[in-house]
Amino acid sequence: MRPLIxxxxxxxxxxxxxxxxxxxxxxxxxxxxxxAREYFAKAGAEVSGQIVKIPRSIIEEGxxxxxxxxxxVLYGRTPHKDVHVKDRVPSLAAMTMATHVLDxxxxxxxxxxxRDLALITRIMEKLxxxxxxxxxxxxxDVPMAASDWYTWATSIKNTTKHITGGAVGKEGVRDAIKMASLAVGSEEEFLKRPFISFWVLTMPPLRVDENTSNVLMEAAVHKVPSVISSGGILGMTSPMSVESALVHTHAETLACIALSQLVNPGAPVIYSSxxxxxxxxxxxxNMSSPESIIMKVGMSQMGEYVGLPTKMPANLRDGKVLDAQAGFETGMGGLAGALSCDFIVSMQLDMDLMVDFADMIYSDECMQILQRMARPLSFDDETLAYDNMEEVGPGNTFLETDHTFEHFKEEIWMPRxxxxxxWENWEANGSxxxxxxxxxxxxxxxxxxxxxxxxPKDVRDAIDAVAAGSTEKAKNIKR
Amino acid sequence: MRPLIxxxxxxxxxxxxxxxxxxxxxxxxxxxxxxAREYFAKAGAEVSGQIVKIPRSIIEEGxxxxxxxxxxVLYGRTPHKDVHVKDRVPSLAAMTMATHVLDxxxxxxxxxxxRDLALITRIMEKLxxxxxxxxxxxxxDVPMAASDWYTWATSIKNTTKHITGGAVGKEGVRDAIKMASLAVGSEEEFLKRPFISFWVLTMPPLRVDENTSNVLMEAAVHKVPSVISSGGILGMTSPMSVESALVHTHAETLACIALSQLVNPGAPVIYSSxxxxxxxxxxxxNMSSPESIIMKVGMSQMGEYVGLPTKMPANLRDGKVLDAQAGFETGMGGLAGALSCDFIVSMQLDMDLMVDFADMIYSDECMQILQRMARPLSFDDETLAYDNMEEVGPGNTFLETDHTFEHFKEEIWMPRxxxxxxWENWEANGSxxxxxxxxxxxxxxxxxxxxxxxxPKDVRDAIDAVAAGSTEKAKNIKR
Known part of the structure; x- marks a missing residue:
């Protein structure tokens, strides 16, 4: 069976x-x-002021x-970077929006x-x-009102993998799509295989601001995926219990899924929290508190129940530096994520504020282990190896049998x-x-x-021009 | 439900x-x-040379x-150190036999x-x-042939908690019982609540040496618990597959359980691997390789299937020092252990060869988190907190509601x-x-x-005398 938590x-x-x-x-x-309210009203929801009471039929239809x-399929810019979610190999998704690095x-x-972002993205391209x-x-070091635009430009220029990012208003969504389209030659090509997606973050409890619904609706129009996420905080924007937080978090996500489907049935969505x-x-x-990790597993179960790919920040760290605390958080949250969700958001320290370049290499190594941990067991004749046991018999060694030689490479994960x-070798190598x-x-x-x-340089320049042109526009978009 | 992996x-x-x-x-x-062979033969097993073919009826009877x-109940020397396994709170068990410390x-x-062992034991007493x-x-720094005796003496003198240790021959078992009995006044008192147990390690594949069966049989005679463990190594003493290793490992454990019950029905056993x-x-x-951890979870499932308390070395570390590797191993193995077994063997580094005093404090902190991770969720009206959500309503805060105030202390785990x-505070505190x-x-x-x-001093002296008297005896016991 597939291992699970x-x-x-x-x-x-x-x-x-x-x-x-x-x-x-x-x-x-x-x-x-x-x-957004109009979409719901048209579908039969009861709207009073800004409150929308959504009947279950609308959610179930969505x-x-x-x-x-x-x-x-989560597309990369090139097909060999696509992720087929049904393969159930958990993988890493970069978290976003740290403000600092360790030089x-x-x-x-x-x-x-x-420049850091460009280099960080090039490294991730290789992992x-x-x-x-x-x-x-x-x-x-870019104009702050337009930082989303500059961020898209630098990301798109430096990776062929999928990218999830933020956007300001419908204009932000359209400009990100424009930049991504430049990288593949045309908007038509891009829309066949959209390799970017947009964060859609509710404002718990039970609230979605105008900018967020605009991003969600505009992404849906183009059938570009939205990563819908509700980020309540126990005792502040969620009730003080893991169980109740799961309920309203799931509710907010369902409401956003429904809105996306009212705008454009079939618009792709990723379930996050x-x-x-x-x-x-x-x-x-805290992203790595025990309660936070428990809720990530719970939300993965809810996302799987409604049949969606799941992306959870189960591998973020409260630790300041890459020490044994950050290591524990990586191991505990990482295993929880690997055995419950499809994409594990990761690779930041200091409560999502800082990136250590070395941590990307570390996280990739840890994720290899976690992928091994997530591989299903299969109790067939080959793996049960009863013949091999008969051949060797009580008290002897398997070291030189064919079964060992044929299987060790796939069975034993080897570190880099x-x-x-x-200890002696480790010391000799510099401790x-x-x-x-x-x-x-x-x-x-x-x-x-x-x-x-x-x-190519002309494509990079065209992408940069979209970002450079956004500074004034960004200031005027209502957030 | 109880969370599980x-x-x-x-x-x-x-x-x-x-x-x-x-x-x-x-x-x-x-x-x-x-x-051992005689016990099996008498019960109806087919014995040929040293090979015992055990019919399923003997195993099932055991x-x-x-x-x-x-x-x-795993007893401590005093009742408030007892562990009731049914409570399902996973806890730490010290690994044994490291040869080095970080001073x-x-x-x-x-x-x-x-002296290190005495101090280490006193610290564990407090965690x-x-x-x-x-x-x-x-x-x-003690006579090596008798190191088990000295180890028992120092452990018993410095903790009121349960102790699992090794023994050489029936004599070793009896002397450990003698020392433990001194600590509670009499053997009669000790046997009412045996607060020590013995490691019983098979020699995979499918082999038990004479010393091991002697320890197992002597422990069973006194109804002192045995921790039965089979420690195959993939490709060497186990076939090269996780699945097949589970089969013969479980088989070896079953055979030892059966022997203990043939000697003395009702003798307590802990299932380990x-x-x-x-x-x-x-x-x-490697204790912390992904395959090793997978097998610990698998063996926990097998131990639970046959209804025994389970003790697994899921929290040992291959990392040399308490760095982000050892941290990852603690988090990944620790979570796997906490959600599958009762006692998690832990607190060594460098592939079980070294103890860092600081690591005991670290492991205790991590285990608190893991205990929080293992607590069952319960979806009742109080935890679902629908009233609290109604009271607060969309877009508001839970910070000052009664529900938050009443629940935050038990819901949120707080670190020491x-x-x-x-970052600024962390830097001000010395980074x-x-x-x-x-x-x-x-x-x-x-x-x-x-x-x-x-x-008291006279009790300590009497315990020490047993150890001191063992040096010659230990040399002569057939291992």
Whole structure:
């Protein structure tokens, strides 16, 4: 069977779903955008002020037309970077919007630049376990009102993998599509295989602002995927219980799925959630608290129940640097994610504020382990190897049997950076901890990738022109 | 429901069990000790040379009389250190037999001493998540043939918690019982609540040496628990497949359970397994490889199927020092263990060879998180908090509602050492990584515990006398 982790029984999954439908029908959602409300009203929802009470029929209709995970393909710019969700190989998705990096030369923390984003994206392009190469950092040296545009430009210029990003208003969505289309030659080509998707974040509890619904609706129009996510915080924007947070988080996601399908039935959607807890002493928001990870597994179960691909931030770290705390958070959240969802958002430290270049190498190595952990067992004659046991018999060794020789390469995962030798060898190699090993590796890659352009100059210039032209426009879009 | 992690479906669990029974019946087990073979022969097994072919009836009879996990109590020296397995709170068990420590003053690796073991045991006595305070290190400054005796003496003198340890021959078992009895006043008192247990390690594939069966039989005579463990290595002492390793590992454990019940029906047993893989480049044995962790979950499922308490080394680390590798291994293996077994063997580094004092503090903190991760969800009206959601309504905050105030303390796990503040605060506090924070804590504890004796001097002297008297005896016991 496929290995799995479960916090909810099948009956509890249904109970959360039913409670969410009840909540949408009786309490309703606050949609601040008039156009969104009109879509719901036209479909038969009761609208009063900004509150939309959504009958279950609208949600259920939406769940019928939204593309299901079995057929879902998340496109890369080139087909060999596509992800077929049905293959169930969990992979890494870059988190977005860190503001700082650890400078790879000095090791000191400083603000992230557009150049950092380019280099970070080129490194992710090379890492096998990364399938969504979103902008890990938001450059701090570009016009801030238009930072989404600059971020799209730099990401698109430096990877052939899928990218998920933010947008401001319908204009932001259209401009991102414009830049992505330049990279593949035409909008027509792009729309056949849209290799970008948009974050759609609700404002819990039960609220969607106008900008968000505009992004969701515009993405739906073009059938470009939306990653719909509700990010409640226990005790602040969610009730103080894991169970209840699952209900309204699921409800908000369902309402957004329904809106996307009212706009354009068949618009693709990815199910996500940033629901989490905070530290009651520091009031800092924790992505790697035990409650946060529990809720990621719960939300994965809900996303799977409604048949969607799932993307969860189960592998983010509250730890400041790549130490044993960040390591624990990577292992615990990573395993929870690998055994429950399709895309694991990852690769930031300091509560999603900072990127350590070395951490990308580390995260890729850890994800290889997690992919091994997620591989199904199969109890057939070959794997049960009863003949092999008969051949060897009590008290002897399997080392030189054919079965061992034929299977060890696929059965045993072998590390590139993790340490598994003797203490003496490790000392002779400089007593390096894993962070140092990965930093050396990434610094070597940085040198190789310094001038590694993957798009022709005229295309890059055309993409940059879209970003450069957005600064004034961005200021005037209502957020 | 109780959160869980599963690698085998219910049907696959049955399949492994059936294959193991088939293996015992057809291939048999090699029991090198004549007395063990006699027990099996008397019960109707076919004995030929050292091979015992065990019919399923003997195994099934043994599984009937062995005490079940629902009623299983693992005793401490005092009742408030007892562990009731049915409570399903996973906890830490100290691994045994490391040879080195990181000196807490110098931070340098050196051989472990008897004094180290005393201090390590006193620290474990203070850590809430540790329920089995076995000897993390084997002192290297005592007569080596009798090191088990010295290890028991020092452990028993320094903890009131349960201890699992090794023994040489029946004499070793009896002397450990003698020492433990001194700590509670009499053997009669000890046997009412045996607070020590014995490692029983098979020699895979399908082999038990004479010393091991002697320890198992002698422990059974006194109804002192045995921790039965088979530790195959993929491709060397197990076939090169996770699935087949589960079969013969389970088979070996079943055979030992049956022997214990033939000796004394009702003798308590804990189900364990050290089955693991090795690095094919370095030939080093890995406790934290993905295959090793998968097999620990699989073996936990098998142990639960036959109704026994389970103890798995899911939280050991191949990492040399407490870095982000050891952290990942702690998080991944720890979560796998917490959601599948009762006792998680832990707290060593460098492939079970070294103890870092700071790591005990770190492991305790991680285990608190894992205990939070293992707590069942319950979807009742209080946790679903629909009223609370109605009270707050779309777009508002839960921060000042009664529900939040009443629940935050039990819902949100709060760290003692993990970092969750701002970068600026962290820097102002000295930019310490988690290892440094834990090292400072443990060094403070060491000072406090330096002269912290928990047994009267005459009792300690009597225990020491048993150890001192064993040196000659130990040399003469056939291993």
């Amino acid at each position: 479960k916090y909810l029984s099948d009956g509890e999954v249904v109970r959360v779903h039913e409670k969410a439908l009840e909540m949408l029908e009786n309490l309703g959602m606050k949609f601040e955008g008039a156009e 769940l019928k037309t939204v593309p299901k995970r079995e057929e879902f 790879p030369e000095t090791g000191l923390r400083r603000k992230a630049t557009d 096998d376990t990364v399938t969504i190469a979103s902008a890990l950092v938001t450059p701090q 940033y629901v989490r807890s905070m530290d009651m002493k520091t009031m800092c928001i 950076y993790m340490e598994r030798g003797t 390096r901890d894993i962070r140092k090993v990965c930093a050396e590796k990434v610094n070597g890659m940085l040198k190789e990738l310094e001038d590694h352009e993957i798009l | 599963k690698y085998l479906s219910d049907g696959e669990v049955v399949r492994v069990h059936e294959k193991a029974l088939e293996m015992l019946e057809n291939l048999g087990m090699k029991f090198e000790g004549a007395e 599984l009937k009389t062995v005490p079940k996990r629902e009623e299983f 807490p003053e110098t931070g340098l690796r050196r051989k472990a001493t008897d 809430d998540t540790v329920t089995i305070a076995s000897a993390l290190v084997t002192p290297q 050290y089955v693991r893989s090795m690095d094919m480049k370095t030939m080093c044995i 050492y993990m970092e969750r503040g701002t 310490r990584d988690i290892r440094k924070v834990c090292a400072e804590k443990v060094n403070g504890m060491l000072k406090e515990l330096e002269d912290h004796e928990i047994l």
